Amino acid sequence: MHRRKAALRTALLRHPIVDTKHFLTPHNPGTRLWRLSRVVQRDKFTRVFLLSAKLTAETSEQLIFESKEIPMKRFVSLASVVLLAALLLASFASAQEIRDVGPNGYVLVPASSIAHPGDAGVRAHTNIQIYQPYLRPDASQPPPGAETPASLACVYKLVPQVSGCPIHGTTQNSSGGWGAVAIVDAFDNPNAEEDLATFSTQFGLPACTKANGCFSQVYADGSQPPNDPGGWSLEIALDIEMAHAFAPNAKIILVESKDNEDFNLYHAEDVAAQLVQQAGGGTITNSWSGPEDAGEAANDVHFQARGIVYFASTGDRGSPAEYPAASPFIVAAGGTTVIRSGGNFTGESGWAGSGGGPSSFEPRPAYQDVIKSIVGNSRGIPDFSADANPATGPAMYDADGNFGWLQIGGTSVSSPLLAGVVNADRYRARSTSQELTGVYRYAKLHYRQLWRDETAGNNGFSCLPGWDFVTGIGSPVSPLGK
Numbered sequence: 001m002h003r004r005k006a007a008l009r010t011a012l013l014r015h016p017i018v019d020t021k022h023f024l025t026p027h028n029p030g031t032r033l034w035r036l037s038r039v040v041q042r043d044k045f046t047r048v049f050l051l052s053a054k055l056t057a058e059t060s061e062q063l064i065f066e067s068k069e070i071p072m073k074r075f076v077s078l079a080s081v082v083l084l085a086a087l088l089l090a091s092f093a094s095a096q097e098i099r100d101v102g103p104n105g106y107v108l109v110p111a112s113s114i115a116h117p118g119d120a121g122v123r124a125h126t127n128i129q130i131y132q133p134y135l136r137p138d139a140s141q142p143p144p145g146a147e148t149p150a151s152l153a154c155v156y157k158l159v160p161q162v163s164g165c166p167i168h169g170t171t172q173n174s175s176g177g178w179g180a181v182a183i184v185d186a187f188d189n190p191n192a193e194e195d196l197a198t199f200s201t202q203f204g205l206p207a208c209t210k211a212n213g214c215f216s217q218v219y220a221d222g223s224q225p226p227n228d229p230g231g232w233s234l235e236i237a238l239d240i241e242m243a244h245a246f247a248p249n250a251k252i253i254l255v256e257s258k259d260n261e262d263f264n265l266y267h268a269e270d271v272a273a274q275l276v277q278q279a280g281g282g283t284i285t286n287s288w289s290g291p292e293d294a295g296e297a298a299n300d301v302h303f304q305a306r307g308i309v310y311f312a313s314t315g316d317r318g319s320p321a322e323y324p325a326a327s328p329f330i331v332a333a334g335g336t337t338v339i340r341s342g343g344n345f346t347g348e349s350g351w352a353g354s355g356g357g358p359s360s361f362e363p364r365p366a367y368q369d370v371i372k373s374i375v376g377n378s379r380g381i382p383d384f385s386a387d388a389n390p391a392t393g394p395a396m397y398d399a400d401g402n403f404g405w406l407q408i409g410g411t412s413v414s415s416p417l418l419a420g421v422v423n424a425d426r427y428r429a430r431s432t433s434q435e436l437t438g439v440y441r442y443a444k445l446h447y448r449q450l451w452r453d454e455t456a457g458n459n460g461f462s463c464l465p466g467w468d469f470v471t472g473i474g475s476p477v478s479p480l481g482k
Contacts, residue, residue, distance in 0.1 A: 097109040099129070100390075100391070102391070104133055104134065105131055105133040106132055106134075107129050107390050107409070108129070108130040108132055110128065110130070110231050110234065112126040112128070112228060112230075112234075112235065112260075113128050113316065115291060119290050120290055120292065121290070121295055121296065122261065123262060124186070124265055124288040125288060125289065126231065126232060126234075126235040127313040127315060127411045127415075128234060128410045129316060129353070129390040129393075129409045129410040130406055130407070131143075131407040133145070137405075139403065139404030141405055142395035144167075144168075145167070146167070146408075147167060147387060147392065148170070148203055148395060149173050150172055150203065151167045152417070153170075153173055153246070154345070156477060157476070157478055158174045158478075158479045163344075164343065164344030166343050166345075171204070173203065173245065173248065174246045174247070174420070175248065176247065176423075177247030177423050178280070178282065178428065179276065179279045179281045179282030180250055180280075180282040180283075181247050181250045181284075182254075182273075182276045182282070182283070183236070183284075183285055185239060185256060185287070185288065186225070186232045186257045186258075186259055186260035187225045187226055187227060187236075188225040188227050188233070188236075189236035189237055189256075189398075190227060190233075191233075191398075191400040192217055192236055192240060193215055194399050195240070195241065196237075196252070198397045198399070199237075199245075199396065199397045200244065203245070206249070208248075215240070215254070216275075217254045218253065218271065218275065219256055219258075221257075221267070223258075225257065225259065229400045229403075234398050236254060237397065237400070238396045238398075238408055238416070239285060239287050239416045240416075241397065243417075243423075246418075246419075246420025247420035247421075249424075250420070251282075253272065253275050255268045255272040256268065260288065265286075266302045269284070269302045269303070270302060272284050273302075273305035276305075277305060277306070277308070280307075281428070281430065282307075282309075282423055283309045283423045285415045285416045286310070286330075287312075287313045287410075287416060288312075288313070289313055289314070289322035289323060289325060291322055291323070292321075292326055292360050293361075296324075296327070297327075297361060299324070300328070303432065308431070309331060309419075309422060309429050309431065309432050310327075310329060310331065311331045311415045311416075311419040311422075312327075312330045312331070313325060313355070313410070314333060314334050314335075315353075315355030316335075316411055316412075318352055318353055318354065318355065318356070319356055319460030319461055320360065321357050321381035321382065322355055325382065326379055326381055327379075328363075328379050328432075328433070329431075329432050329433065331383050331384075331418065331419075331432055332355075333385065333386070333419075334350075334388070334411065334470065334472055335351040335353060335355075335385055335387070335409075335414050335471075336354070336385050336388060336475050337350070337388075337389040337391075337392050339392075347454075349457040350385075350468070350471045351385075351388050352458060352459050353410070354470050355381065355382070355459070356382050356470050356472070357460070357469050358376065358378035362379035363378065365433070366433075367439075368380055368436075371440075371467045374469075380472075381469070381472070382469075383439070383473065384439070385474065385475050386413070386421075387409075387413060387414065387475075388410055388413050389409050390408060393408050393413055394408060394413060422482045425479055425480065425481075427482060438481075439481065440473070443473050443481070449478060450478050451473050451474040452474050452476070453466065454470070454474055457470050
């Protein structure tokens with residue numbers, strides 16, 4: 001691939017218009033399409049030349065030329081998009097997509113979070129999205145606009161309230177936690193303990209290390225899996241940090257599967273269940289998913305160990321939701337957008353990427369009989385939600401690959417966050433079914449005291465008063481009833 005890129009650069013530079021500064025950035029690498037942009041200022045306009053080269057096994061380059069003029073006042077923003085995208089994508093070995101380019105930044109989706117044809121029932125992907133401002137902040141410090149454990153604890157009313165829950169003026173973190181929160185992921189993050197220590201120190205969380213017995217890292221197959229920096233390794237760092245932030249007194253158990261094949265992830269799930277049971281019970285979070293398939297119900301057995309409440313991300317592509325979140329033995333974690341005005345929290349809306357909808361294969365569980373008029377005979381997804389929009393997401397730290405501090409999103413945020421919230425609650429359900437039976441019952445009796453109802457937002461379905469296919473019941477506004 002490196003030889004192809006070098007050949008592509010040479011071919012493009014031989015093109016008659018390519019004679020000044022240029023930027024080479026991935027553009028739809030799923031088809032190995034790369035784009036080179038050359039920018040030339042002309043009077044009050046800037047001409048942007050876009051050269052595309054498609055790399056295939058048969059040919060090293062196939063050039064396509066197009067150009068357009070844009071007003072000079074927009075040039076700086078465009079140049080920033082191209083240059084910063086090039087710099088960031090260069091640091092991700094297999095970066096895949098840039099989405100949601102906006103006035104202040106864009107969203108990067110790494111290769112590990114891209115679903116591919118044929119994945120259903122075979123392999124899983126992560127659900128992480130990275131928010132990248134055009135003026136990239138210093139990676140040695142948390143991004144200034146990213147939420148913190150304390151600001152989100154305030155947003156979800158898990159701590160005494162500070163007016164507006166300002167990001168830089170809210171300092172009290174969540175408390176509580178018992179037993180263990182286990183995280184099941186694929187591949188290895190060799191810097192996981194370092195990541196968690198840096199995150200905890202930055203935000204004033206209790207130390208969680210192997211030495212003090214709080215943190216453990218387990219290889220499901222007994223040997224260290226290969227590393228995937230910028231992909232599953234990033235996922236691992238995010239998951240352990242969010243789980244610890246919202247259940248700081250619980251043990252954090254990271255179980256790493258040898259790869260992202262479903263069979264091996266389910267084996268890691270079974271290993272995690274044994275370890276959580278040995279810790280006295282708790283929760284397990286899974287920030288990975290894949291498309292539903294007709295045989296998925298046979299895999300539900302991996303999410304039914306006694307004494308454990310299971311969580312999973314619903315996906316980041318809107319409707320439909322994905323598996324294992326579609327399982328009735330999983331708490332399906334959807335996503336919201338945190339809304340601020342002048343730095344003050346004003347509410348939440350449903351995030352467009354939040355996976356949701358009726359399951360294609362799983363029947364409605366008894367605990368959802370209270371919403372059968374909405375879901376019909378199918379399992380309804382999600383159950384409840386939390387912040388997942390990368391543009392309003394939290395800060396995280398990842399040393400593997402030297403990424404440092406990032407602002408992160410996706411339902412890979414909401415699953416470990418909510419697994420921590422539920423772990424820290426005093427209810428301590430002994431199964432997912434018991435957990436969700438209580439959640440739906442108490443929501444019917446004390447809805448506004450326990451949940452925030454997001455009534456704006458659309459993921460293919462629209463947010464509605466009460467339960468909907470975007471955020472489920474809603475987001476928490478109390479540490480109780482979870």
